[in-house]
Amino acid sequence: MTGNARVGEAFVPLDDRGLNYGDGLFETMRTTAGEIPLLDGHLQRLIDGCHRIRIPIPDPETLRAAAAAAATGLDDGVVKLLVTRGGGGRGYRPPESPGPRVLVSVHELPDAPRHWYREGVRVRICQTRIGRSMATAGLKHLGRLEQVLASAELEADDAEGLMLDENDLVIEGTRCNLFIVNGDRLVTPPVEMSGVAGVMRALVRKMALQADLECREEAVSLDELRGASEILLTNSVLGVLPVTQIPSLNWRRTRGPVTEKLMQSVAELGVEAWAP
Amino acid sequence: MTGNARVGEAFVPLDDRGLNYGDGLFETMRTTAGEIPLLDGHLQRLIDGCHRIRIPIPDPETLRAAAAAAATGLDDGVVKLLVTRGGGGRGYRPPESPGPRVLVSVHELPDAPRHWYREGVRVRICQTRIGRSMATAGLKHLGRLEQVLASAELEADDAEGLMLDENDLVIEGTRCNLFIVNGDRLVTPPVEMSGVAGVMRALVRKMALQADLECREEAVSLDELRGASEILLTNSVLGVLPVTQIPSLNWRRTRGPVTEKLMQSVAELGVEAWAP
Numbered sequence: 407m408t409g410n411a412r413v414g415e416a417f418v419p420l421d422d423r424g425l426n427y428g429d430g431l432f433e434t435m436r437t438t439a440g441e442i443p444l445l446d447g448h449l450q451r452l453i454d455g456c457h458r459i460r461i462p463i464p465d466p467e468t469l470r471a472a473a474a475a476a477a478t479g480l481d482d483g484v485v486k487l488l489v490t491r492g493g494g495g496r497g498y499r500p501p502e503s504p505g506p507r508v509l510v511s512v513h514e515l516p517d518a519p520r521h522w523y524r525e526g527v528r529v530r531i532c533q534t535r536i537g538r539s540m541a542t543a544g545l546k547h548l549g550r551l552e553q554v555l556a557s558a559e560l561e562a563d564d565a566e567g568l569m570l571d572e573n574d575l576v577i578e579g580t581r582c583n584l585f586i587v588n589g590d591r592l593v594t595p596p597v598e599m600s601g602v603a604g605v606m607r608a609l610v611r612k613m614a615l616q617a618d619l620e621c622r623e624e625a626v627s628l629d630e631l632r633g634a635s636e637i638l639l640t641n642s643v644l645g646v647l648p649v650t651q652i653p654s655l656n657w658r659r660t661r662g663p664v665t666e667k668l669m670q671s672v673a674e675l676g677v678e679a680w681a682p
Numbered sequence: 683m684t685g686n687a688r689v690g691e692a693f694v695p696l697d698d699r700g701l702n703y704g705d706g707l708f709e710t711m712r713t714t715a716g717e718i719p720l721l722d723g724h725l726q727r728l729i730d731g732c733h734r735i736r737i738p739i740p741d742p743e744t745l746r747a748a749a750a751a752a753a754t755g756l757d758d759g760v761v762k763l764l765v766t767r768g769g770g771g772r773g774y775r776p777p778e779s780p781g782p783r784v785l786v787s788v789h790e791l792p793d794a795p796r797h798w799y800r801e802g803v804r805v806r807i808c809q810t811r812i813g814r815s816m817a818t819a820g821l822k823h824l825g826r827l828e829q830v831l832a833s834a835e836l837e838a839d840d841a842e843g844l845m846l847d848e849n850d851l852v853i854e855g856t857r858c859n860l861f862i863v864n865g866d867r868l869v870t871p872p873v874e875m876s877g878v879a880g881v882m883r884a885l886v887r888k889m890a891l892q893a894d895l896e897c898r899e900e901a902v903s904l905d906e907l908r909g910a911s912e913i914l915l916t917n918s919v920l921g922v923l924p925v926t927q928i929p930s931l932n933w934r935r936t937r938g939p940v941t942e943k944l945m946q947s948v949a950e951l952g953v954e955a956w957a958p
Contacts, residue, residue, distance in 0.1 A: 417693035418701055420785055425694055426764070428704040428825035459831060488702070491830075497792055498826060498856055499833035509696055516773055539813030540848055541828045549704035549825020550774060552817045554767075555735060557775035572816055572875075580774055599848070 422507060424490030427498060428549035430506075431455040432488040433605075434513075436643045436677060437477040442485060443675040444642050445473060447605040452487060455545050460500070461491050464508050472510045482679065484513040484643055490548070518565075518644050523669065523682060526650025526661050527565030527639070529579070531628075532556040536569040536577045536600050544603040553580045565647065566639055568631075571600050576626040582641040583607035584626070586634035587664045591620035593630070606640040606672070613671040619664065631655065636662035645672050645680030698783060700766030703774060704825035706782075707731040708764040709881075710789075712919045712953060713753040718761060719951040720918050721749060723881040728763060731821050736776070737767050740784050748786045758955065760789040760919055766824070794841075794920050799945065799958060802926025802937050803841030803915070805855065807904075808832040812845040812853045812876050820879040829856045841923065842915055844907075847876050852902045858915035858923065859883035863940045864906060867896035882916040882948070889947040895940065907931065912938035921948050921956030 423429035433448040442448070449469055456463045469487065476485045488509040494501040534556035542549070556567050557580045566579040577595050578584050583604040585594045592614050597603045614621035631637065636659065637649035646669045648661040661682075669682035699705035709724040718724070725745055732739045745763060752761045764785040770777040810832035818825070832843050833856045842855040853871050854860050859880040861870045868890050873879045890897035907913065912935065913925035922945045924937040937958070945958035 416696050418696060418698075420692050420694060420787055422694075422701070423830070425698070425701040425766075426708070426824065426826075427830050428827050429830050432702070459827065460834065490701075497833070498829045499836065500830060511696055535816040537813050537815030537817065537819075538848060539815075539828060540811040541813065541831055543813075545827075547825075547827050548702065549823075549827055550702075551704050551735065551821075551823050551825055552815060553774045554699070554703050554705050554776060555817055557773070558736065560775065572814060 418507070418509065419493060421493040422490050423492060423495065423500070424488065424507070424548050428547060429500070430461070430488065430490035430548045431459070431546055432486060432548060433546065434643055435473065435485045435487070437480040437483045437485055438677045439481060440478050441676070442473055442477050443677060444605055444609070445470065447608065448487070448642070451546065451603065451605055452489060455547070456489065458545065459547070461489060461506050462504055464489060464506055469508065472508065476510050476512050480512060482515055484515060486511045486513060516643065518679070522565055522647055523680070526648040528563050528651040528653065529566045529568055529639070529649050530560060530564045531652065531654050532559050532567040532569050532580070534559060534569065536571050538571060538599045540599065543599050543601060544597040546602050556580045570628070574628055576628060576631050577601045579639055582639035582644065582647065585610065585638050585640065586626055586631060587636035587662060588630060588634055591622060592664065593622050593624050593626060595626050596623040604640055604642065606642040606645065609672065610640050610646065610668055613668060617667060617671070628655070632657060635659070636665050638665045638668065645669065645677060694783070694785065695769060697769040698766050699768060699771065699776070700764065700783070700824050704823060705776070706737070706764065706766035706824045707735070707822055708762060708824065709822065710919055711749065711761045711763070713756040713759045713761055714953045716754050716756060717952070718749055718753050719953060720881055720885070721746065723884065724763070724918070727822065727879065727881055728765060731823070732765065734821065735823070737765060737782050738780055740765060740782055745784065748784065752786050752788050756788060758791055760791060762787045762789060792919065794955070798841055798923055799956070802924040804839050804927040804929065805842045805844055805925050806836060806840045807928065807930050808835050808843040808845050808856070810835060810845065812847050814847060814875045816875065819875050819877060820873040822878050832856045846904070850904055852904060852907050853877045855915055858917040858920065860902070861886065861914050861916065862902060862907060862910035863912035863938060864910055867898060868940065869898050869900050869902060871902050872899040880916055880918065882918040882921065885948065886916050886922065886944055889944060893943060893947070904931070908933060911935070912941050914941045914944065921945065921953060
């Protein structure tokens with residue numbers, strides 16, 4: 407079932423379920439030299455997400471063509487694909503035969519100065535907590551109010567804010583997933599109850615496997631964060647960012663060898679800015 | 683600060699933060715004979731919510747006038763007020779000076795046959811769980827994907843679906859708050875971690891107080907639900923609905939005296955359909 411994909415609208419009708427109920431998903435994809443290096447991963451996640459929340463899956467070739475067309479001629483930028491369940495239904499209840507809406511837009515890269523990659527970034531522990539949801543964790547769904555509130559806490563020198571859950575576990579950044587190096591292995595928090603299953607997170611896990619570097623999905627406490635020898639952030643637009651300062655924890659390190667190795671691996675996808 | 687309220691648009695620009703991030707709030711308000719009996723309560727909740735998530739508060743008199751104009755000539759219907767933070771910002775981070783967008787729309791009443799009020803309703807316990815969020819619980823924010831997924835579980839004879847949290851506590855319905863009568867007192871689950879602080883919920887608590895009926899905010903387990911002598915649902919469009927059947931719990935009762943008394947009280951607001 408392909409739904410009734412309408413691509414490229416600049417306005418959305420007031421009855422759209424994405425606006426009214428956050429009833430949809432999105433992908434923000436890095437472009438370089440007119441291409442989207444991670445397009446397959448993004449399309450797969452979008453399709454898996456549609457399947458999980460039972461939005462009729464837009465035709466993958468239509469999605470691919472729309473994204474590719476938007477990337478054409480863009481050097482370093484961002485293509486965003488946003489899929490909503492479309493209009494209709496009575497209240498929250500989805501219509502029997504939804505007509506999903508596909509919206510494609512092009513954006514400038516977020517600020518990410520070269521020194522962030524070379525010298526590392528400062529991050530803040532946000533006061534705003536991330537929630538727990540069995541039904542929606544892992545999804546890149548449209549309801550991101552917690553991330554909006556956490557982002558509002560950032561100050562000029564903060565590259566990212568880390569979000570804790572109600573149990574003081576470290577889940578992820580407002581826009582990045584988190585990995586720590588603990589002893590000789592990489593650890594990233596699971597995304598079954600909180601957080602987003604990031605495309606770059608999945609890629610870094612795969613690269614760790616290929617490099618014979620043990621990588622586990624495990625809860626990360628504040629103490630484990632404090633004890634980490636390296637901390638890195640992953641984001642499919644920004645690549646891998648080394649964390650070198652968390653002032654409130656008195657945590658300070660130089661960029662470490664595991665982070666460098668992973669930065670090198672992701673840069674091989676062709677995005678020059680991601681190089682260590 | 684009144685922001686840049688734009689009232690009455692039928693389309694929303696693609697960059698609106700409500701669509702992209704669920705960055706906004708809404709109210710669905712019952713009309714009767716061209717009036718909105720609970721308008722003050724809805725406006726107060728909307729303003730409190732804007733304050734909590736730091737959306738510049740649209741001018742209350744503008745909101746009131748827009749809602750009243752939409753209600754004019756409507757007999758039994760629904761006016762919806764939806765406020766978003768507007769466009770702009772870099773990613774999740776809100777712009778320094780947001781220009782909130784106010785959208786007003788008019789809707790038909792949801793189905794609520796007369797026998798629901800007289801004979802009570804059947805409700806289902808949904809498989810879809812409601813999440814926990816310190817940052818956004820209580821708010822009628824735009825991210826309602828859990829409620830969408832739970833509503834999709836309802837079958838034709840179900841008037842509502844009850845949602846449990848990850849700890850098997852009963853939080854609320856997909857679109858209604860929940861009260862139970864336990865011994866000689868009314869109990870409703872707190873909304874500090876999950877659920878919506880409903881306008882009709884607040885009114886029913888106030889009416890209970892006026893009627894010298896003890897009403898507590900307390901966690902409600904499935905066992906307490908099973909043991910309840912009465913169960914009622916509250917919704918500012920539907921009023922108070924008596925629950926008389928939860929098939930999966932083998933729970934079956936006739937409409938009880940506390941429910942009748944509260945139905946009588948809310949019907950005095952002038953909405954004929956709410957009468958017991």
